[in-house]
Amino acid sequence: MKMQFKIYRYNPDVDAKPYMQDIEVELEPSDKKLLDALVRLKTVDDSLSFRRSCREGVCGSDAMNINGKNGLACVTDIVSLKQPVEIRPLPGLPVIRDLIVDMTQFFKQYNSIKPYVINDTPPPSHERLQSPKDREELDGLYECILCACCSTSCPSFWWNPDKFVGPAGLLAAYRFIADTRDTAINERLDNLEDPYRLFRCHSIMNCVDVCPKHLNPTKAIGKIKELMVKRIA
Amino acid sequence: MVNVAKRQFDAVIVGAGGAGMRAALQLSEAGIKTAVLSKVFPTRSHTVAAQGGISAALGNVQEDKWEWHMYDTVKGSDWLGDQDAIEFMCKTAPEAIIELEHFGMPFDRVDSGRIYQRPFGGHTANFGEKPVQRACAAADRTGHALLHTLYQRNVRANTQFFVEWMALDLIRDADGDVVGVTALEMETGEVYIIHAKAVLFATGGAGRIYAASTNAFINTGDGIGMSARAGIPLEDMEFWQFHPTGVAGAGVLITEGVRGEGGILLNANGERFMERYAPTLKDLAPRDFVSRCMALEVLEGRGAGKNKDHVLLKLDHLGPEVINHRLPSIREIAIKFAGVDPIKEPIPVIPTCHYQMGGIPTNYKGEVMVPKGGEPEVRVNGFYAAGECACASVHGANRLGTNSLLDLVVFGKSAGDSMIDFIKRERPVHKPLPANAADFSLSRIARLDAQTGGEEVAQVRTAIQTVIQSRAGVFRNSANMALGVTEIKAVAERVKHTQTKDKSKVWNTARMEALETDNLIEVAMATMISAENRKESRGAHSHDDFTKRDDENWMKHTLFYSEGSRIDYKPVHTKPLTVDYIPPKERTF
Numbered sequence: 001m002k003m004q005f006k007i008y009r010y011n012p013d014v015d016a017k018p019y020m021q022d023i024e025v026e027l028e029p030s031d032k033k034l035l036d037a038l039v040r041l042k043t044v045d046d047s048l049s050f051r052r053s054c055r056e057g058v059c060g061s062d063a064m065n066i067n068g069k070n071g072l073a074c075v076t077d078i079v080s081l082k083q084p085v086e087i088r089p090l091p092g093l094p095v096i097r098d099l100i101v102d103m104t105q106f107f108k109q110y111n112s113i114k115p116y117v118i119n120d121t122p123p124p125s126h127e128r129l130q131s132p133k134d135r136e137e138l139d140g141l142y143e144c145i146l147c148a149c150c151s152t153s154c155p156s157f158w159w160n161p162d163k164f165v166g167p168a169g170l171l172a173a174y175r176f177i178a179d180t181r182d183t184a185i186n187e188r189l190d191n192l193e194d195p196y197r198l199f200r201c202h203s204i205m206n207c208v209d210v211c212p213k214h215l216n217p218t219k220a221i222g223k224i225k226e227l228m229v230k231r232i233a
Numbered sequence: 234m235v236n237v238a239k240r241q242f243d244a245v246i247v248g249a250g251g252a253g254m255r256a257a258l259q260l261s262e263a264g265i266k267t268a269v270l271s272k273v274f275p276t277r278s279h280t281v282a283a284q285g286g287i288s289a290a291l292g293n294v295q296e297d298k299w300e301w302h303m304y305d306t307v308k309g310s311d312w313l314g315d316q317d318a319i320e321f322m323c324k325t326a327p328e329a330i331i332e333l334e335h336f337g338m339p340f341d342r343v344d345s346g347r348i349y350q351r352p353f354g355g356h357t358a359n360f361g362e363k364p365v366q367r368a369c370a371a372a373d374r375t376g377h378a379l380l381h382t383l384y385q386r387n388v389r390a391n392t393q394f395f396v397e398w399m400a401l402d403l404i405r406d407a408d409g410d411v412v413g414v415t416a417l418e419m420e421t422g423e424v425y426i427i428h429a430k431a432v433l434f435a436t437g438g439a440g441r442i443y444a445a446s447t448n449a450f451i452n453t454g455d456g457i458g459m460s461a462r463a464g465i466p467l468e469d470m471e472f473w474q475f476h477p478t479g480v481a482g483a484g485v486l487i488t489e490g491v492r493g494e495g496g497i498l499l500n501a502n503g504e505r506f507m508e509r510y511a512p513t514l515k516d517l518a519p520r521d522f523v524s525r526c527m528a529l530e531v532l533e534g535r536g537a538g539k540n541k542d543h544v545l546l547k548l549d550h551l552g553p554e555v556i557n558h559r560l561p562s563i564r565e566i567a568i569k570f571a572g573v574d575p576i577k578e579p580i581p582v583i584p585t586c587h588y589q590m591g592g593i594p595t596n597y598k599g600e601v602m603v604p605k606g607g608e609p610e611v612r613v614n615g616f617y618a619a620g621e622c623a624c625a626s627v628h629g630a631n632r633l634g635t636n637s638l639l640d641l642v643v644f645g646k647s648a649g650d651s652m653i654d655f656i657k658r659e660r661p662v663h664k665p666l667p668a669n670a671a672d673f674s675l676s677r678i679a680r681l682d683a684q685t686g687g688e689e690v691a692q693v694r695t696a697i698q699t700v701i702q703s704r705a706g707v708f709r710n711s712a713n714m715a716l717g718v719t720e721i722k723a724v725a726e727r728v729k730h731t732q733t734k735d736k737s738k739v740w741n742t743a744r745m746e747a748l749e750t751d752n753l754i755e756v757a758m759a760t761m762i763s764a765e766n767r768k769e770s771r772g773a774h775s776h777d778d779f780t781k782r783d784d785e786n787w788m789k790h791t792l793f794y795s796e797g798s799r800i801d802y803k804p805v806h807t808k809p810l811t812v813d814y815i816p817p818k819e820r821t822f
Contacts, residue, residue, distance in 0.1 A: 013737035030482070032570075043691045046743035047735035051273070053449040056485045056566060058377060059277040075569055096420060097740040103274070116385040117337030127334045129346030135339065142339045142381070143374060146276055181337065 001027045003037050004084035011047065011097050018095065022084065034081065035062055035073040050099040057212055060147030063090055064099050070149040070210040090152040092161065105161045106148045106168065113165060113173040113191065118184035134180040141175035141220060143213050144168060150207035150217055156200040163196035167207035167217030170198065174220035177227065189228055198224060237415075237671040238425050241663065242268040243656050245414060245429040247400040247456060250278035251376075251641030252620025252648070253435030254383040254392075256599075259649025261390040265656060268427060269392060270416055272399040272451060272745070275384045279437050279449045280641060283376025284562065285490030286351060286368030287333075287638035289326035293347040294366040299323045301358055302367065304815055306636060309355045309519045310629025311772035312788060312817040313469065315806035318597035318625040322636070322643045324810075329642045330369050338382040340371050341559075351559075352493040355519035355633045355822075364517055368635045373488050373562045379638055398425075399745060400455060401674040403432070403463040403616075404666065411616035412664050414459070415674040419745065422738025424678065426671050430660040431615050431652040434460065434593060435645065438621035439756040440473075443586035444695075444702040447479050447486040456622040458752025460593050461759065461795035462673075465613065466603055468624040468790050468803075469591035470756070471764035472773045474632055475524040475707050479585025481543035483570040486587065487563055487580060489634040492516040494559050496548035498527065499579065500535040506544075511822035518822040521631040521773045524584035528707045531583075538581060545579035584707055589756075590632055590773065591763075592624035594792065594803075599623070599648025604792065609803040615660065617652055619644040626790065629805075630772020681747055687732030690747045696724045697750075697757045705764050710777040714765035721754075721761045722798075728754045759793040766800050767791065784817050 002024050010018035025041045035055055042048050050073075051061040057075040064073055065088040067081060093101035119128070151157045151166035165173065173192060176182050192198040198221065207217040244260050246253045249271035260267040271278065290297040303323040307314055334340055334348060341349035350366040358365035371378035387394075397419040404413040404426070413428040439454025440446040461467055477498070478487040492498070497516050500506050510526045511518035518526075527544050530536060537545050548556060553576050556564055560575075567575045596602050596610070599619045605611035620641045627640060704717025728750055733743035769783040770776045792801040807814050 011737055011739065013739050032483070042742075043689065046689070046691075046733055047737070047741075049740050049742045051277075053273055053277050053451045054279065054282050055450060056282065056570070058374075058562075059273070059279075059281050059449065061273065061277050100740050107274075111388050114389075116389045123335040126331060127340075127347050130342050131346055132342045132344065135342045138339045142371075142378065145281075145377070146274075176337075179337070179339075 003027050003078065005041065006084045006086045007048070008088040009098055010095055027078070032078060033074050034066060034076040034078060034085070037078055038073055049097050058145060060145035063147040063149045065089065065091055070153045072147060072149070072212045075212060090148055092152045092158040103148060106151055106166070109165045109169040110146065110172060113169050114188070115172045115176065117176060117179060117182050118187070119181055120183065128181045130180055137178045138175060140215055141171060141178060144171055144215060145213060147212065149210045149212060153206040153210045155204060156202060160196055160200055164200035165192070165197050167221070170201065170224065171215060171217040171220045174224050177224065189231060192224060193228060237675070238423065239428055240268070240425055241428045242266050243429065244431045244433070244652050245270065245427050246433045246435060247414060248278070248435035248437060248620070249275035249394060250435060250437055250620060251280040251379055251383060251638060252645035253433070254380070254387055255642045255645030256433050256435060256619060256649035256652070257392045258383065258386055258390055259646055260652060261387065261392040263653045265653055267393060268395055270395045270398045270400050270427070272397060272419070274396050275394060276381055278380060279452055280376050280380040280638070282449065282486065283379070283638050284373045284486060284488035285493065286353060286370040286375050286635045287330060287379065288353065288356065288367045288633070288635035289330040289369055289639065290323070290367060291327050291330065291348060291350060291369065293343055293345070294350045295358065297358065297365050297367055299326060300812065301360060301365070302326065303812070304360045305355050305357055306627065306633055307815045308361065308820060309631055309633040311631055311782060311820060312784065313626065313629030313771060313790070313805060315626045316809040316814060317806045318627045320809040320812060321597040322627050322639060325643050326639055329639065329646070333379060333382060333642065336382050336386045338371065339378050340369055351490055352517060353634045354489050354492070354517045354523065355514070357514070364514060368490065368493060370490065373490055373560045376638060399748065400459060401677065401748065403459045404670045405463055406664060406667050408614070410614040410664060412666055413670070415671050419740055422741055424671060424674055426666065428663060428666055430656045430663055431617060433599070433617040433619060433648055433652060434622050435618070435620045436622045438589040439753065440586050440589065442697060442701045442753055442757045442760060444698040445479065445484045446586040447476055447484055448586070453749035453752050454622070454756035455749065455752045456618065457592060458755040461755040464794070464796065465593060465601065466792035466794045466801065467591060467759045468594040468792055469626060469763070470759035470793055471767050471791060472590035472630050473586055473705065473760065474520055474588035474590060474773050475584035476587035477520055477523040477527055477584050478546055478582040479587070480566065480570045481538070481581040481583040484585050485566055485570045487546060487566065487582060489520070491546060491548055491560060491563055494555060495551050496546055499545045499547050500530045501537040501541060502535060506530055514822040519631055519633060522822060524707055525775055527584055543581045543583045546582045547579040548575050549577055549579070588632055588637060589621055590624070590628040590630065592622050593618040595619070595623045595625050597625055597644070597647060598651040599644050600651055604801060604803065615655070617648045619648040630774060677748065677751065681733055681744055682736055684730065684732045687730040688727055690731045690733060690743065690750055693724065693727050693731050694750050694753065696727065697721070697753055700724060701757050701760060705760055708775050708777060709764060714761070717761045718765050721757050725754050725758055755795055758795065758798065762798050763791045763793050763800065788817070
């Protein structure tokens with residue numbers, strides 16, 4: 001079976017500007033996912049550059065814009081795609097080469113929410129205890145793979161990537177707020193109390209629509225906003 | 234000589250998976266100037282794909298003791314593991330897990346508020362008497378939870394990461410001491426010398442030498458290849474773990490935790506065949522054993538499916554609640570990669586290459602140890618290894634499930650401590666770099682830049698994988714392995730002439746894949762030649778012409794030297810640190 005692509009190409013060493021390349025590849029029967037097809041395509045043109053690693057949707061390397069929607073190539077079924085498949089790098093971030101974007105800003109925002117448990121009381125010799133119910137509060141939050149599908153589908157993040165934390169970072173922020181072992185809720189809310197950092201989220205919900213792990217950053221952001229309101233009250 | 238940019242640190246860590254990041258944390262928190270090089274962003278490292286758990290005799294659910302954990306690990310290793318290292322790991326395990334919890338790792342909990350533990354293959358109470366719940370779990374995403382927690386903790390410690398830098402070669406001086414690495418910055422294509430007092434390799438495994446593997450694309454044995462090229466011998470590379478439950482056809486991992494939660498293996502007749510082979514542990518016997526039983530079922534015509542080429546993993550009887558709560562990712566993987574919903578249907582599975590037991594020889598402190606001047610184990614000054622790329626040796630001839638994540642944090646930390654000690658006490662100032670420090674790496678890149686008329690990288694890589702898959706599988710025999718040695722040597726010649734069409738500098742992934750293939754072939758050669766050489770059956774090395782374990786002649790570690798493909802040996806450590814030696818006996822389950 002032949003598969004047709006329209007792929008965004010840009011190699012700063014060679015190309016004056018980006019262009020869309022029409023290219024096709026003969027697939028093998030074992031090629032099931034879009035990533036399989038891209039790997040196959042790379043045997044035709046070894047200059048095609050993209051990130052990939054686990055090929056099972058858990059490392060977050062191969063996020064890209066597939067027929068207009070962000071997703072992971074490794075968990076996208078070839079048969080689900082309308083051809084020619086249009087592949088572009090994640091929108092809104094600087095392109096380094098082909099499908100490889102510069103994710104510095106994305107990780108900077110993630111780091112800005114202090115993504116670690118803060119608890120200054122000396123830990124006991126055993127676990128810090130947490131009930132199964134309290135632990136369940138972290139479900140739907142901790143599973144994020146930092147692929148950036150969400151933040152790069154968010155218009156607020158496109159406009160203010162330096163000021164708005166973005167859905168991935170805010171999901172992480174709430175993951176630590178919701179953790180009963182964390183004692184820095186106030187500090188975390190202070191950190192987000194800003195016209196941009198949190199409040200640029202306008203509940204457009206593109207993030208929810210594209211998350212390959214079926215997480216819901218909008219809901220987490222809503223909960224942070226609720227806590228802000230409660231705090232003022 | 235070309236002028237190569239240099240950077241200087243006290244410590245350099247290559248690899249930012251579980252072992253590399255645990256070591257990095259130790260060094261950063263001690264105020265040591267440390268650089269962590271990783272060819273992927275840290276949370277993309279393959280630790281992220283570990284599913285079922287991390288073992289420690291916490292006794293949160295049932296009575297457990299680290300001595301039982303040690304016994305299981307020694308027996309699991311088929312008595313090839315070093316008992317001092319095994320004691321160290323099992324005894325340290327509880328504090329290592331509690332530390333991860335204090336770091337914020339989101340473990341599942343039991344009603345008492347303590348960490349949830351599930352049964353796993355080969356985990357027993359009272360020296361093999363009955364299964365015990367020892368695997369500490371975060372649903373079926375334990376590796377993800379662990380890796381992200383370690384990354385987060387390193388953010389807090391301000392660790393300096395060099396993200397998307399690929400280490401190329403180890404730099405050793407005239408004394409044989411390690412004084413740094415060369416590395417390629419992928420975004421610019423520039424080569425750098427990273428000058429250091431101590432270097433840690435935490436580069437992970439090399440499962441990509443097999444055609445069917447649970448391993449990520451990045452698992453190309455870079456640390457193994459760099460070590461081999463620098464004259465470091467490789468230990469026990471014949472021992473590769475086949476995980477019983479890779480998704481048939483896709484290779485993606487299905488955790489042993491499925492069987493820990495009560496899942497069972499069925500043949501085409503619907504028979505729970507593991508009851509026949511392992512009356513006590515049944516489906517939870519160690520992986521080498523279960524994989525062989527599955528392969529036998531298929532060989533004897535009881536395989537399932539239209540080609541009778543796999544067996545079935547049934548878990549629908551656990552009910553949707555257990556599956557959705559304890560095994561949510563497994564359900565997702567089964568739906569996406571096997572096209573079945575395990576709430577309703579069994580998952581087609583097949584033994585799949587999963588883990589490299591061998592690696593760079595170290596002691597339990599993470600120090601790299603090699604034969605020198607008649608001594609079997611002499612420290613290579615400045616060189617450390619931890620995690621899957623290292624061989625401590627705690628896994629011996631077969632690793633127990635969940636001991637891999639434990640290995641990462643225990644030996645990542647101990648290697649970090651050893652490095653701190655070495656830097657402070659023995660190496661207050663940097664040793665000078667040799668004059669030609671980057672020449673070898675530059676010549677490898679120059680060769681690729683100039684190469685015309687060579688073979689494509691993908692083609693040669695496939696040739697490596699085809700040989701290893703067919704000659705170093707679950708069942709091995711003399712004739713087949715001898716063929717494998719001849720074939721892999723021929724492929725090694727082809728690797729020298731690989732060609733990339735892309736000669737550009739910025740993010741040239743074709744070039745990176747060519748450089749990775751240089752590492753893969755080192756691993757493949759070590760694997761094939763060490764396997765052909767071992768004339769016994771032990772752990773994962775199952776030899777049809779020598780079907781018994783031969784402790785008299787073969788209870789020893791293989792050491793393979795790349796130069797001249799030379800084999801040497803070193804003794805197994807039979808003296809634990811404080812407890813009595815666990816003497817060999819027959820392995821039944």
